[in-house]
Amino acid sequence: MALQGILNADFGKGTINRNIYGHFSEHLGRCIYEGIWVEEDSPIPNVNGIRSDVVEALKQIQIPVLRWPGGCFADEYHWKDGIGASEGRKRMVNTHWGGVVENNHFGTHEFMELCRQLGCEPYINGNVGSGTVQEMSEWVEYMTFGGESPMSELRISNGRQEPWSVTYFGVGNENWGCGGNMRPEYYADLYRRYQTYVRNYDGNKIHRIACGPNAGDYEWMEVLMREAGRFMDAITLHYYTLPTGDWSDKGPATGFGEADWFRTLKSSLFMDELVTRHKTIMDKYDPDKRIDLIVDEWGTWYNVEPGTVPGFLYQQNTMRDALVAGLTFNIFHKHSDRVRMANIAQTVNVLQAVILTEGEKMILTPTYHVFDMYKVHQDSELLELSLDGGTYCFEGSEIPAVSATASKDNVGKIHISLCNLNPMEASLVSLDIRGLAGKSLLVTGKTLTAGKIDAHNTFEQPDNVKPQLFSAFELKDGQLTVTLPPMSVTALELTPEA
Numbered sequence: 001m002a003l004q005g006i007l008n009a010d011f012g013k014g015t016i017n018r019n020i021y022g023h024f025s026e027h028l029g030r031c032i033y034e035g036i037w038v039e040e041d042s043p044i045p046n047v048n049g050i051r052s053d054v055v056e057a058l059k060q061i062q063i064p065v066l067r068w069p070g071g072c073f074a075d076e077y078h079w080k081d082g083i084g085a086s087e088g089r090k091r092m093v094n095t096h097w098g099g100v101v102e103n104n105h106f107g108t109h110e111f112m113e114l115c116r117q118l119g120c121e122p123y124i125n126g127n128v129g130s131g132t133v134q135e136m137s138e139w140v141e142y143m144t145f146g147g148e149s150p151m152s153e154l155r156i157s158n159g160r161q162e163p164w165s166v167t168y169f170g171v172g173n174e175n176w177g178c179g180g181n182m183r184p185e186y187y188a189d190l191y192r193r194y195q196t197y198v199r200n201y202d203g204n205k206i207h208r209i210a211c212g213p214n215a216g217d218y219e220w221m222e223v224l225m226r227e228a229g230r231f232m233d234a235i236t237l238h239y240y241t242l243p244t245g246d247w248s249d250k251g252p253a254t255g256f257g258e259a260d261w262f263r264t265l266k267s268s269l270f271m272d273e274l275v276t277r278h279k280t281i282m283d284k285y286d287p288d289k290r291i292d293l294i295v296d297e298w299g300t301w302y303n304v305e306p307g308t309v310p311g312f313l314y315q316q317n318t319m320r321d322a323l324v325a326g327l328t329f330n331i332f333h334k335h336s337d338r339v340r341m342a343n344i345a346q347t348v349n350v351l352q353a354v355i356l357t358e359g360e361k362m363i364l365t366p367t368y369h370v371f372d373m374y375k376v377h378q379d380s381e382l383l384e385l386s387l388d389g390g391t392y393c394f395e396g397s398e399i400p401a402v403s404a405t406a407s408k409d410n411v412g413k414i415h416i417s418l419c420n421l422n423p424m425e426a427s428l429v430s431l432d433i434r435g436l437a438g439k440s441l442l443v444t445g446k447t448l449t450a451g452k453i454d455a456h457n458t459f460e461q462p463d464n465v466k467p468q469l470f471s472a473f474e475l476k477d478g479q480l481t482v483t484l485p486p487m488s489v490t491a492l493e494l495t496p497e498a
C-alpha cells in the first residue's frame with residue numbers, strides 16, 4: 001500500500017537558508033593539511049597552495065559558508081602565530097588532535113584565500129578558552145578594519161591592503177568541554193565580556209555567535225538565552241550521531257549489520273527532538289526569532305579506520321551516511337524558521353567528510369552526492385508537505401520509513417527530496433500535488449542507492465555509489481506516485497509548463 005501525502009505547492013513556509021548547507025574545517029588530522037592545503041610548490045595542482053580538485057568539488061555543491069579553525073583547536077589557536085612569512089611562523093603542538101606539529105602555514109590569509117576561491121562566506125571561530133579579550137578583539141580589527149590602526153597596518157605589511165568582509169564570528173567553541181570546561185553561568189558572563197570587543201568596523205556587521213549546548217543540555221541553552229541572549233545574534237548546537245551511543249566503541253564505518261544501520265538512523269532522527277526542544281527555550285526569550293540556531297557541528301562519528309592515527313578521526317563514508325545527511329537536511333528544512341546555518345563535521349578526511357583524499361587522489365563520498373542533490377533547496381521556499389511516512393521496524397523498534405521535504409526555487413520549479421530509510425524494502429509514496437491551478441508538470445528525477453548498506457567509494461572504485469537517473473514515478477490527475485528503492489535518497493524536480 002502506498003504511503004499517502006499532500007504537497008501544497010502554493011503554501012510557502014519560509015526560506016531555507018542556504019547556510020544550512022555549510023561546512024566545517026578544522027586543523028585536525030588531514031582536513032586542512034593535505035585535504036585542502038598542500039603548499040604552493042606541491043606537485044598536486046593548486047592555486048596559492050590550495051588544492052584545485054577539492055576547490056572545484058566544493059564549488060560544484062555550492063558551499064555557502066565555511067567554519068574554521070575549529071572545533072577544539074579554536075580554543076588553543078593564537079591567530080598571530082599564523083600570519084607573516086610562513087617560514088617564520090611558530091610551530092606548535094596540536095594537543096587535541098594527535099599531538100602532531102602544527103606549522104601554522106595555513107592561517108588567516110590562507111583561509112580567506114580559500115573562501116575567495118570557493119566563493120563562500122568565512123565563519124571564524126575565536127578563542128575564549130585560552131585566548132584573551134585583546135587577542136580576539138585584535139583579530140577582528142586585523143581582518144575587518146580599513147582605516148589606520150596597528151592591526152590594519154600589520155595586515156597591510158603582510159600583503160593584504162583591503163580589509164576582508166567577515167560576517168560570522170564565533171565566541172568560543174564547546175566551552176562546556178574542550179573550550180574550558182565552564183559552567184553555563186560563567187561562560188555566559190565571559191561571552192558578554194568578549195563579544196563587547198568584537199567590533200563592527202567600516203560597515204562590516206558581525207553576526208556574534210555564542211557557544212551553545214552539547215546535544216540535550218537544555219540547562220545550558222536556558223542559562224545562555226536568559227543571561228546573554230540580548231548580546232548575541234546566534235547560538236550553536238553540536239550533535240553527533242554515534243551508532244552505539246558509546247564513545248569508547250562507536251562502531252565501524254563499514255562492515256556493519258542492519259542493527260547498526262537502524263540505530264544510526266534512529267540516532268540521527270533525534271536531531272528533530274533536540275532542535276524542537278532548544279527552539280522552545282529560545283522562543284521563551286526570543287519570541288520574534290531574532291537569534292539563529294546554528295548547528296555548527298553535526299554528522300556521524302565512528303571508530304577510526306583501522307591502522308589510521310586515532311586522533312585524526314578518519315572514517316569511511318557509506319550509503320548509511322548518505323541517509324543520515326538526507327534525513328538531517330529534511331529536519332533542518334522543517335526547522336528553517338530558526339535553524340539558519342549548519343556545518344557538517346567535517347569537509348575533507350575527517351568524520352562525515354564529503355571528500356576523501358590520498359596524496360594526489362581525491363574521491364567524493366555518498367554524503368557529497370546528497371549535498372549535490374539537495375543544493376536546489378538553498379534559499380528556496382519551503383513548501384507544506386505532509387506524509388504518512390509509514391514505519392521501518394527492526395527487532396521491535398520502529399522509525400519512519402520515509403523522510404521527505406519540498407521547496408520551490410526562484411524560477412518556480414518544485415524540488416522534492418525523499419529518503420527511504422528501509423534498506424530491505426522499496427517504499428511506494430503517493431503525493432497529492434495541490435495549488436498549481438491545473439498547470440501540467442514536467443517531472444525528472446535522480447536517485448542515490450546501492451546494493452549493500454555499507455556500499456562506499458574507494459580510491460580504486462570511486463564511482464561505486466553515485467546518483468543515477470530515476471524514472472520510477474508516474475504523475476496522473478495531480479497524483480504523483482513514486483517507488484523509492486530500498487536505502488535511497490531521491491530528488492524529483494517538477495517544472496510547471498507554461
Ligand code: AHR
Pocket residue numbers: 026070071072073173174297345346351
Ligand atoms: O569535530 C571534531 C570535534 O568535535 C571538534 O573539534 C569539537 O568541537 C567536537 O567535540
